[in-house]
Amino acid sequence: xxxxxxxxxxxxxxxxxxxxxxxxxxxxxxxxxxxxxxxxxxxxxxxxxxxxxxxxxxxxxxxxxxxxxxxxxxxxxxxxxxxxxxxxxxxxxxxxxxxxxxxxxxxxxxxxxxxxxxxxxxxxxxxxxxxxxxxxxxxxxxxxxxxxxxxxxxxxxxxxxxxxxxxxxxxxxxxxxxxxxxxxxxxxxxxxxxxxxxxxxxxxxxxxxxxxxxxxxxxxxxxx
Amino acid sequence: xxxxxxxxxxxxxxxxxxxxxxxxxxxxxxxxxxxxxxxxxxxxxxxxxxxxxxxxxxxxxxxxxxxxxxxxxxxxxxxxxxxxxxxxxxxxxxxxxxxxxxxxxxxxxxxxxxxxxxxxxxxxxxxxxxxxxxxxxxxxxxxxxxxxxxxxxxxxxxxxxxxxxxxxxxxxxxxxxxxxxxxxxxxxxxxxxxxxxxxxxxxxxxxxxxxxxxxxxxxxxxxxxxxxxxxxxxxxxxxxxxxxxxxxxxxxxxxxxxxxxxxxxxxxxxxxxxxxxxxxxxxxxxxxxxxxxxxxxxxxxxxxxxxxxxxxxxxxxxxxxxxxxxxxxxxxxxxxxxxxxxxxxxxxxxxxxxxxxxxxxxxxxxxxx
Ligand SMILES: Cc1cc2nc3c(=O)[nH]c(=O)nc-3n(C[C@H](O)[C@H](O)[C@H](O)COP(=O)(O)OP(=O)(O)OC[C@H]3O[C@@H](n4cnc5c(N)ncnc54)[C@H](O)[C@@H]3O)c2cc1C
Numbered sequence: 001x002x003x004x005x006x007x008x009x010x011x012x013x014x015x016x017x018x019x020x021x022x023x024x025x026x027x028x029x030x031x032x033x034x035x036x037x038x039x040x041x042x043x044x045x046x047x048x049x050x051x052x053x054x055x056x057x058x059x060x061x062x063x064x065x066x067x068x069x070x071x072x073x074x075x076x077x078x079x080x081x082x083x084x085x086x087x088x089x090x091x092x093x094x095x096x097x098x099x100x101x102x103x104x105x106x107x108x109x110x111x112x113x114x115x116x117x118x119x120x121x122x123x124x125x126x127x128x129x130x131x132x133x134x135x136x137x138x139x140x141x142x143x144x145x146x147x148x149x150x151x152x153x154x155x156x157x158x159x160x161x162x163x164x165x166x167x168x169x170x171x172x173x174x175x176x177x178x179x180x181x182x183x184x185x186x187x188x189x190x191x192x193x194x195x196x197x198x199x200x201x202x203x204x205x206x207x208x209x210x211x212x213x214x215x216x217x218x219x220x221x222x223x224x
Numbered sequence: 225x226x227x228x229x230x231x232x233x234x235x236x237x238x239x240x241x242x243x244x245x246x247x248x249x250x251x252x253x254x255x256x257x258x259x260x261x262x263x264x265x266x267x268x269x270x271x272x273x274x275x276x277x278x279x280x281x282x283x284x285x286x287x288x289x290x291x292x293x294x295x296x297x298x299x300x301x302x303x304x305x306x307x308x309x310x311x312x313x314x315x316x317x318x319x320x321x322x323x324x325x326x327x328x329x330x331x332x333x334x335x336x337x338x339x340x341x342x343x344x345x346x347x348x349x350x351x352x353x354x355x356x357x358x359x360x361x362x363x364x365x366x367x368x369x370x371x372x373x374x375x376x377x378x379x380x381x382x383x384x385x386x387x388x389x390x391x392x393x394x395x396x397x398x399x400x401x402x403x404x405x406x407x408x409x410x411x412x413x414x415x416x417x418x419x420x421x422x423x424x425x426x427x428x429x430x431x432x433x434x435x436x437x438x439x440x441x442x443x444x445x446x447x448x449x450x451x452x453x454x455x456x457x458x459x460x461x462x463x464x465x466x467x468x469x470x471x472x473x474x475x476x477x478x479x480x481x482x483x484x485x486x487x488x489x490x491x492x493x494x495x496x497x498x499x500x501x502x503x504x505x506x507x508x509x510x511x512x513x514x515x516x517x518x519x520x521x522x523x524x525x526x527x528x529x530x531x532x533x534x535x536x537x538x539x540x541x542x543x544x545x546x547x548x549x550x551x552x553x554x555x556x557x558x559x560x561x562x563x564x565x566x567x568x569x570x571x572x573x574x575x576x577x578x579x580x581x582x583x584x585x586x587x588x589x590x591x592x593x
Contacts, residue, residue, distance in 0.1 A: 039548020060547060076551075077254070078414065078561070086551060137347045147574050184539060188564075195345050196371040196421075196568045201412040209414060209561070216542070216550040 006108065010115040010166050017119030022207045023047040023083035025116035026214065030054055034108045035063055037218040042089035044217045045079050045210075057089045058107055064091040081201050082210040110218050111166070111176055117183045117211050118162055121190060124205050125155050128193035151189050158186040173220060180215055187212065231286045238287040241267035242294025246472075246555070249295035252418045253558050257377075257410065259301050259418060263332050267294070272304035272331055276457060277313030281510035285464040289503065292468025293475070297562050299465065300373060301418030304328055307337035307373065308382040310457050311396055314517075315438040315450030320398055327380040336381035336401070338369035338424055339451065345371075346575050349448060353385040355395060355431060363387070365399065365429040371568075375422030376408040377401075382437065383426070384451060394447040396437040405429035415561030452520070459523040459570045460513055463506040466530035466566045469559050470499045470537040476555060477541045488544050495537055502526070502533045521583035524576040527566075531573060534563035 009032060017025035027047045030036060035056040038044040042059060051071060057064045069089045076086035129152060132142040142148055165171065165179050187208040191198050198205040225233070244267035252259050262268060271291060276284040291299045305312070305324050312324050328335055344351045353367025365385060375381070378401040386393045399406070407425045433439065438446025478484075478492055509526035512519055538560040542549035550557040567573060 037547060039552050040546055041548075041552060043548050043551040045551070078557075135343070137350065145574075147577070188535065191564070192567055192572060192574075195572070196340065199371075199414050199565060199568060201414055206414060209564075212539075213550055213557070217548045219543070219547055 006111060007167065007169055009112060013112055013115040014119040014122075014163070017116040018123045019119075021082070022116065022120060022211055022214070025119060026050075026084070026113075029109055029112045029116070032112075034112060037107045037109050037220075038089050039217065042091075043074075043086060044089070045076065045084045045086055045214050048083050048085045051087070057091075058109070059089070059091065062091070064089065068092050078201070078206070079210055079213065081206050084210060084214070107218065107220055110180070110215075110220055111171065113211075113215060113218055114162070114166055114176060114179050114183065117180070117187070117215070118159060118166070120207050120211055121155070121183060121187055122159055124187075124190050124208055125152065125159070127204060128152075128190050131194055131197075148193070151193060155186045155189055158182050177219070180219065184212055184215070231283065234283055234286050235290050238270075238290035239293070241270050242290055245271075245291060245294035245298035249298050249418075250554055250558065252301050253297060253415075256301065256417045256420045259420075260332065263303065268298070268302045269331055271299055271302035272328075274304070275313075276310055276461065281457060281460050281513035282507065285460055285506055285510040288461055288464035289468040289471070289506075292465040293472045294468075295418075295472070295558075296465040296469050297416050297418035297558070300416060301420070303332060303334045305335045307454070307458060308335035308380065308398075311337055311382050311451055311454040312398065312437060314453050314457075315396065315441060315446060316398070317437075317440055319434075320437060323398060324380055333379040334374040334377050334401075336372050336375045336378040336422075336424075337454075338372045338375065338381055338383045340369060340371045342368055342370045346572060348384065348451070349391045349394065351384060351386065351394070353383065353426065355385045355387045355397065357387070358430070361433060363397075363431040365397065365405070365426040365431050367426055369424045369426075371411070372422050372424055373419045375420070375424045376410040377420060377422075381424075383424075384447075391448055392443055394451075396447065396451060397431050397435045398437060399426075399429060399431070399435065403429050414564065415558065416565035419565075453517045455570050456513055456517050456520045456523045459520075459527045459576075460506060460510045462566050462569050463502075463509065463523070463526040463530035466527075466534035466563060467499060467503045467506055469563055470495075470502075470530075470534045473537050473541050473556065473559050474499060476553070477544055480545055480553075484544075491544060492541070495541055498533060499537065502529045505529055521580050524571070524579035524583075527570065528573055528576040528580065531563070531566045534566060538563050 013025050013028055016028050027050050030050045031053050033055045035058040036044055036046055036054055037058045040060050054066045056066055057069050069091055072088045074086040135142045162179050191205050191208055194205050197203055244265055248262050305328055312321050327333055339348050341351055355363040355365055358364055380401050381399055382396050383399050384396050387395055405427050406429055408422055410420050410422050413421050438450055474495055506526040509522035512522035542556045
């Protein structure tokens with residue numbers, strides 16, 4: 001995908017994720033023809049119902065066109081809560097090796113995933129503030145506590161910064177990995193604001209847990 | 225026996241059960257309601273026998289780190305007096321302690337400690353569950369408790385409720401898990417699923433004077449005071465389980481490959497050094513609890529450090545195994561989910577920060593301790 005296209009897609013994906021959630025955001029990435037990254041043995045996560053629209057799979061070091069892969073659908077208890085399914089890809093016939101570069105090329109999918117995660121983070125931050133506004137301790141809402149305000153401010157700062165990081169059409173792989181790291185941490189800060197309620201599988205903030213899992217399944221190796 | 229040798233012996237004893245706990249971990253995570261199929265396992269029975277009050281914090285921590293190195297979710301799935309035992313051990317009468325003990329003595333019974341409510345979590349002194357006087361010296365218990373470990377399958381439990389306004393009106397009562405005035409349902413949680421976190425609704429459960437914990441203590445010591453002491457004890461236990469889980473992840477990742485590159489080994493070594501440091505911090509906190517349970521801040525500090533460590537280790541080390549490690553290795557995915565629970569148990573990190581800061585601001589820093 002060209003840098004210009006990626007930058008348009010990034011803003012749109014952020015909005016889709018904020019308004020319609022993780023599966024919608026991932027679905028939009030996959031429908032855009034971006035190859036889906038998989039683990040070395042071919043495992044990955046993707047939304048239910050988009051299998052037919054996958055253009056290709058990215059195994060480490062190789063790209064497998066969809067019509068040359070056998071796909072087995074597997075259960076994934078946490079992924080399913082967000083409308084995702086686990087699949088195992090086995091390539092048939094010869095594979096197209098990916099280009100080897102000095103620094104591993106980040107997959108477009110990982111770049112676009114950051115925008116989806118950003119949209120989810122923004123949506124969940126708003127939900128967390130609404131929740132804490134209605135949680136009264138000592139006669140005042142929890143949002144009046146300075147530690148809570150610090151967490152909100154830090155999260156907004158990370159979100160705004162990452163939006164600009166993702167604007168960069170020449171973003172190096174290491175910077176993208178760092179952006180995901182910060183999304184992970186900010187996501188956890190927001191998750192904790194819901195208290196134990198956010199640890200229920202039925203709670204909407206589970207999208208941040210599942211998005212973390214998708215990042216694990218899609219991230220580019222060697223960004224450590 | 226030399227105290228260090230004794231701790232080493234306890235560690236070795238616990239370590240023997242860790243492998244069995246781990247072997248059961250994924251099936252209990254998938255179906256927490258079927259844990260009773262495994263109750264005859266020697267490991268589960270050994271955990272059941274662990275009595276933190278009799279053992280003291282240092283010995284308990286030594287054992288819990290090793291057991292959690294097997295699997296913390298399984299440790300919390302084991303039957304036994306658990307948190308109810310800690311509070312009853314601190315403020316219960318010998319008869320009440322015996323009542324709790326015998327309710328779970330056959331090795332197939334759980335107990336709960338119910339404090340949190342849908343609208344009240346961190347600030348337990350604001351809880352609303354009521355002990356309404358029935359006019360004959362007894363009470364009726366009304367209210368809803370939520371996120372209660374092993375609540376829906378327990379035979380007995382301790383509930384914190386109020387007899388009137390104000391913190392001194394908080395009382396802990398021993399209740400029967402099979403009472404018709406108790407409706408309990410398990411909640412579907414993200415992780416630590418073996419602990420079967422539950423919601424409990426009390427609708428007029430009769431409570432007699434024999435059920436009130438701490439009747440033999442002064443009014444200042446019979447309610448929240450005793451529970452707070454229990455919290456301190458349990459906080460170091462949570463820290464120990466966070467350390468144990470971090471060790472489990474480290475060992476698991478390390479064992480997956482032979483030929484680690486230098487840079488990767490450096491990541492593993494750095495993580496190991498951090499785990500070892502927080503482990504020592506937790507042991508130190510345990511020693512402080514043994515010396516005086518009223519000193520809450522060492523336990524808070526250890527929990528704060530251990531929870532953050534466990535989050536980092538479970539997130540970052542699996543990446544050394546390449547893309548999709550959490551899908552390829554279900555145990556790593558489970559531990560990644562499990563450690564998030566430690567954040568909420570016995571006080572969130574914000575609450576621990578407040579404890580640590582308030583202690584230091586009031587008493588100074590005492591840098592050598
Ligand atoms: C796995 C698990 C097991 C549990 N087991 C038990 C059990 O056996 N028995 C039991 O009684 N409870 C249990 N709990 C509940 C646990 O004790 C509560 O979740 C905890 O006390 C926090 O309360 P809360 O979830 O209502 O969050 P809240 O108190 O609503 O907190 C929400 C957010 O606000 C922050 N916050 C709250 N107050 C302040 C403040 N004053 N200043 C700054 N920030 C603040 C918190 O840090 C958090 O980020 C369990 C929870 C879990 C997840």
